Amino acid sequence: MSVISEENVRGGSVFKDISADDEDGQPTEIESLCMNCYLNGTTRLLLTRIPFFREIIVSSFHCGNCAWSNTEIQSAGRIQEQGVCYTLTVKTKQDLNREVVKADSATTRIPELDFEVPPFTQKGSLSTIEGLLDRAIAGLEQDQPVRREADPDVAEKIDGFIQKLKKLKEVEDEFTLVIEDPSGNSFVENPVAPQKDEALTVSHFKRTAQQDMQLGLRADDDLDEEPAVNDLETMRNEVLVFNTNCPECSAPASTNMKLVQIPHFKEVIIMATNCDSCGHRTNEVKSGGATEEFGTKISLHVTDASDMTRDVLKSETCSIIIPELEFELGMAALGGKFTTLEGLLKDVKDLIVSKNPFICGDSSSEDRVQKLREFGEKIDKIILGEMDVHVILDDSAGNSYMQNVYAPDPDPEMTIEKYTRSFEQNEDLGLNDMKTEGYQEEN
Template structure:
């Protein structure tokens, strides 16, 4: 007892037992027996991954590969990165098997599933393309000189991209949602990289291995069942329900407690709490119990004194958060859904940024620039000033689903002077993020 460890652990040089698994496997180069090493770990600000390294002592062949250790994301992801500086060239990139990459200015594209997943940089991607194109050039110059000349022109264009004579655009699109581009300005907003989440269509779901029950068994089903299916409304409202799940931090089996309740002057919500006995990780999450509203919702609240900290606030899982005075932008997936106070929300952001188990130690290891570390420390000090009531800020909540809420300081439920609420019509992209553009697809429903 007491020897249980998380499935996915943070990399640590002092770890006496990193739990790398060694497996004898066939060498695809000489067909002798080689050795594959597997390591389950986590990438900060991203998710769990499996690192694989193969070595053959007979022929010297080596191969390194990365695969996602987390479930396939509910949505695909698209990154549009404008590369303007050497710092952008050095951005780390996690690229899954399903990711496609396009270099817009030279009209060059790497299709999905044409390369194995890897951890690399923007410059590393360009170098790998160049190496692949140069590989058979000596033979082409003899057998197909015209094609070799065209490929040389593409290689020259790729080399020029690395010199940054002009900015260029890199688009990474991954239907599995398991790719990632580093933000060197974290926790501030990344002005050069735009991220868009999209709902997969039926063909893309099949490509990543997701099928409905009807497609597998032939049995018709109107919707994919969730753990709370089968309970009556009275049961949901009257007691705490439990169902098995996996820890979001280490992947170990654990139990989630769920309760449906009603927030006064708002709507019904589902509160879920999970505690992992293996790694000690705890999560509290709130989800709307009444679907997507007709319009999106934008809430701006001024935090000028400690009195403003007591406002109740519901941030749904589809709601993004901004603090303009800090140039801070938190995406909808970073904090999840939660019902708390303004003070509780600010503390949750600060704790996530400073958590030594997840971000701080990774973000500022030996390889981190001193300038970036100093800026981050100054940023955290500003958070302390906000929580002490010394630095007035404005919190902006933007929820396309319209399922967020903040308490008014007036008794008649009208907005007070420090609170501004706006309803807006969602864009096509926002509807796509919420899966509304695919609702009319025949015989197919997304979860």
């Protein structure tokens, strides 16, 4: 970067935003060798900043002797900690005008045509979606005259594929463009930024050992993947996001997943889904370990409203029992939850009272409605600490938990009992038919 003057450095950042009114954003010109005719040409460097992205270097070479020219871009920053994948659904011709920064390490795919441009086969470019298509078409057309002489059948098939690429520019049918860059330095414009772009999905991923070697971050002879413990540590320190479908409207949605260590217990996986289309939100908790050898029954004597702040992990296989109310809720009713005791009791009340189909419409009776309302009032008294009850979590898989506020000392108001599962409980968990030893077929 010795071509950048000292005055520019002293004057502030050398990276300027692209603007038609900015007279200072002039490119730097350098005399350089033309790789086509080996005479001197001119390279122009423009250090610029792309809104909502980062700084890049745009270079353009032109030779006045042979008229050869070339344009490419380079990231002015470091390789990012994670790779990035942009998935754009092109629906209108306006989408073809979206600005695209494609690094040379990026892979470009169009799944509908089973078309892929591998990494490091093209120089980095600052273009548009239409420009990427034109570049792919030009690359395929380059050697067509030679192919028509050497192998007419192959040339004819490539001509047909070129027509398919050209037809994409008409956007008669929507198609998908995927740009996957392990360096994290590629970019697809969001025209409604900072708002969410419904047609564009951005996801990040951890690079593989081969991708690190391609980027020069790892020696070529270092073929060993990082130990599994590092992958587990990564899961503990970050929220993983993967694509799914909304359980209510089946629209594309994202699910966040986090591995959490519960003190004095074990690791659990918390999953949360939020649908932008219908607003449906759901969360659930799954055990991060295996089914325990024994079942667990946790009994808490609720004596004060402060007990409502205890953390509770209720797995999908856990039943809830309140003997004083003669109440028992089966193991699959509320699903897996990581909440407080107050939150768990409110979920029980909502399920029994608010969302119960037997208290609305023609199926309801005044007597049943009155009993359920009284049950809801008793739950409210328990939450306020006005009612002395026992809350029992009975988990045959042993994967539920209630916070001991006296830990590591025993809790005088809570008892934890381990028990051997019955045949029926093993049957419900699918353990009777599970065989993990000696399952190879005998000769």
